[in-house]
Amino acid sequence: MRKPVELQLLDFVPFRLNRLASEVSQRLSDIYRDRFGLEIPEWRIVATLGPDRRCTAQYVAESTRMHKTRVSRAAARLAELGLLQRGSSAADGREVLLRLSAKGRRVYAALVPLALERQRLLMACLEPAEAAAFLHGLARLERSLGLPQSGDPAPG
Amino acid sequence: MRKPVELQLLDFVPFRLNRLASEVSQRLSDIYRDRFGLEIPEWRIVATLGPDRRCTAQYVAESTRMHKTRVSRAAARLAELGLLQRGSSAADGREVLLRLSAKGRRVYAALVPLALERQRLLMACLEPAEAAAFLHGLARLERSLGLPQSGDPAPG
DNA sequence: TTAGATTGGTTGCGATCGCAACTATATGCC
DNA sequence: GGCATATAGTTGCGATCGCAACCAATCTAA
Numbered sequence: 039m040r041k042p043v044e045l046q047l048l049d050f051v052p053f054r055l056n057r058l059a060s061e062v063s064q065r066l067s068d069i070y071r072d073r074f075g076l077e078i079p080e081w082r083i084v085a086t087l088g089p090d091r092r093c094t095a096q097y098v099a100e101s102t103r104m105h106k107t108r109v110s111r112a113a114a115r116l117a118e119l120g121l122l123q124r125g126s127s128a129a130d131g132r133e134v135l136l137r138l139s140a141k142g143r144r145v146y147a148a149l150v151p152l153a154l155e156r157q158r159l160l161m162a163c164l165e166p167a168e169a170a171a172f173l174h175g176l177a178r179l180e181r182s183l184g185l186p187q188s189g190d191p192a193p194g
Numbered sequence: 195m196r197k198p199v200e201l202q203l204l205d206f207v208p209f210r211l212n213r214l215a216s217e218v219s220q221r222l223s224d225i226y227r228d229r230f231g232l233e234i235p236e237w238r239i240v241a242t243l244g245p246d247r248r249c250t251a252q253y254v255a256e257s258t259r260m261h262k263t264r265v266s267r268a269a270a271r272l273a274e275l276g277l278l279q280r281g282s283s284a285a286d287g288r289e290v291l292l293r294l295s296a297k298g299r300r301v302y303a304a305l306v307p308l309a310l311e312r313q314r315l316l317m318a319c320l321e322p323a324e325a326a327a328f329l330h331g332l333a334r335l336e337r338s339l340g341l342p343q344s345g346d347p348a349p350g
Numbered sequence: 351t352t353a354g355a356t357t358g359g360t361t362g363c364g365a366t367c368g369c370a371a372c373t374a375t376a377t378g379c380c
Numbered sequence: 381g382g383c384a385t386a387t388a389g390t391t392g393c394g395a396t397c398g399c400a401a402c403c404a405a406t407c408t409a410a
Contacts, residue, residue, distance in 0.1 A: 045244070048343060050241065050313060051218075052309075055215040057341060058332065058336060059212040105398055106360090110359060127358095131404080132406070153208075156208070157206060171328065174328075175328030178319050188204040264367070264368080283388095287388095289388060
């Protein structure tokens with residue numbers, strides 16, 4: 039007599055990852071949405087550019103794995119808000135070079151400490167060794183799926 | 195001279211969780227979308243109900259943390275496809291009791307082994323001890339955020 | 351040089367989502 | 381009983397997203 043295969047959704051890792059990510063994002067959103075009027079794609083562009091990086095929309099899309107239309111619209115909105123300068127590339131007339139404006143850098147400087155504090159709070163439920171083990175697994179999964187990691191050579 | 199606070203998005207855990215979850219979902223979607231015409235919310239309802247459970251939309255919403263409108267529309271679609279029966283509750287006339295139809299149970303039986311195999315493949319990049327440590331951290335994070343876990347008493 | 355293919359980025363469009371408002375039933379209080 | 385409040389679920393609506401199509405610039409090769 040063969041046991042029927044069952045699945046408990048609450049034990050299913052892809053579901054759990056989605057739900058966790060969604061919950062974490064939800065709680066994080068009040069700092070970039072409520073306080074600064076930014077949505078996730080815009081916050082990702084700001085964080086990718088950082089205080090001084092100048093790069094193409096293509097770079098942001100590859101690095102964050104966002105669809106290029108999502109990057110395009112988020113960059114348009116950031117430019118509209120005056121947080122981002124969009125310049126032409128001398129090397130390639132198709133490219134759009136993105137860079138934070140002075141106002142954008144001020145937003146970045148205000149946002150980053152809050153974001154890092156939230157990350158600290160999130161991970162505070164884990165002992166240091168547990169956190170390290172979790173992050174180790176996370177990194178392995180990322181690598182296994184071909185996701186860009188901070189040690190990787192710059193995309194493009 | 196104070197060092198300015200910086201943030202590498204690729205090291206930022208909330209971003210990494212979102213990106214990983216999105217990538218895993220993307221790769222999983224071909225089994226429930228391409229093969230069965232189901233989207234994530236519908237698949238979650240099917241998986242929550244399982245072969246024999248009968249429960250309310252409210253239960254599904256709390257258990258999966260989906261918005262009640264998302265559950266409502268996904269349930270309507272499943273009923274339209276003939277995978278789900280929606281009945282009235284004798285105890286409370288407002289409730290809608292959800293249960294898989296025979297066709298729904300056949301879809302469940304076909305989907306579950308594929309889903310479990312995908313989960314196995316996903317985790318195959320980790321040694322058993324690494325996988326255990328990762329899942330331990332995941333469970334701790336879930337508990338810390340108040341997310342329902344499989345050992346918890348049934349919601350409602 | 352010039353036609354075709356490729357690439358970076360934007361836009362049109364249909365689909366999904368979450369919020370707010372709504373309907374209908376149930377409950378509490380007098 | 382009867383009115384106010386709360387709850388389960390649905391629906392209208394505006395916003396976001398990804399795909400496909402498109403535009404413009406670059407590259408390739410005859």
